[in-house]
Amino acid sequence: SQQGEEDPQALSIQEGENATMNCSYKTSINNLQWYRQNSGRGLVHLILIRSNEREKHSGRLRVTLDTSKKSSSLLITASRAADTASYFCATDRGSDKLIFGTGTRLQVFP
Amino acid sequence: DTEVTQTPKHLVMGMTNKKSLKCEQHMGHRAMYWYKQKAKKPPELMFVYSYEKLSINESVPSRFSPECPNSSLLNLHLHALQPEDSALYLCASSPRGQQKFFGPGTRLTVL
Numbered sequence: 001s002q003q004g005e006e007d008p009q010a011l012s013i014q015e016g017e018n019a020t021m022n023c024s025y026k027t028s029i030n031n032l033q034w035y036r037q038n039s040g041r042g043l044v045h046l047i048l049i050r051s052n053e054r055e056k057h058s059g060r061l062r063v064t065l066d067t068s069k070k071s072s073s074l075l076i077t078a079s080r081a082a083d084t085a086s087y088f089c090a091t092d093r094g095s096d097k098l099i100f101g102t103g104t105r106l107q108v109f110p
Numbered sequence: 111d112t113e114v115t116q117t118p119k120h121l122v123m124g125m126t127n128k129k130s131l132k133c134e135q136h137m138g139h140r141a142m143y144w145y146k147q148k149a150k151k152p153p154e155l156m157f158v159y160s161y162e163k164l165s166i167n168e169s170v171p172s173r174f175s176p177e178c179p180n181s182s183l184l185n186l187h188l189h190a191l192q193p194e195d196s197a198l199y200l201c202a203s204s205p206r207g208q209q210k211f212f213g214p215g216t217r218l219t220v221l
Contacts, residue, residue, distance in 0.1 A: 003152065033209060040217070042200060043153070045209040088152055096141055096160060098210055100152035
């Protein structure tokens with residue numbers, strides 16, 4: 001399967017703490033994207049990092065990419081209850097096929 | 111207009127029914143996608159249309175039939191589905207090599 005793996009599968013933290021999710025993938029990529037999905041709803045794009053980039057920031061989000069290890073991480077700083085959702089990494093090989101990882105379910109307690 | 115719309119939001123159908131899912135975007139994106147998502151699983155790619163032509167079919171059973179009438183519309187025709195086809199069906203659009211814009215999905219239940 002081309003699907004990426006994410007860990008942890010589930011993560012529970014308190015508001016104000018940081019949340020880190022990791023993604024590993026199997027093939028070379030053009031870019032890697034992170035999406036958020038609130039329960040049973042559509043996906044929202046968070047951030048895109050290209051294969052020649054190593055780190056990217058967007059607000060409270062920080063994404064790293066290590067193409068030699070075929071891995072990426074998403075850090076959410078100062079988490080809020082509203083960050084409770086499932087988070088998916090997705091790899092784009094430049095062929096219009098965006099393949100999603102297994103996802104991390106994040107629960108942030110007030 | 112920066113959103114992808116999907117109708118209906120919910121659909122219940124019997125195994126002998128024929129129904130269609132509809133997706134619409136007015137962002138001028140050249141690529142449109144259908145994904146299927148089972149509960150607690152990641153979305154799985156089904157079909158990709160590029161410039162209104164089917165470019166990728168991920169070995170989807172023929173009981174699912176996609177159609178792209180124009181650059182803004184994408185349909186998914188359903189016929190003789192099985193209960194295991196019950197899932198959230200997500201439509202997305204994008205410019206090439208960039209982020210995907212997803213619709214809210216259609217929750218399909220096959221009885």
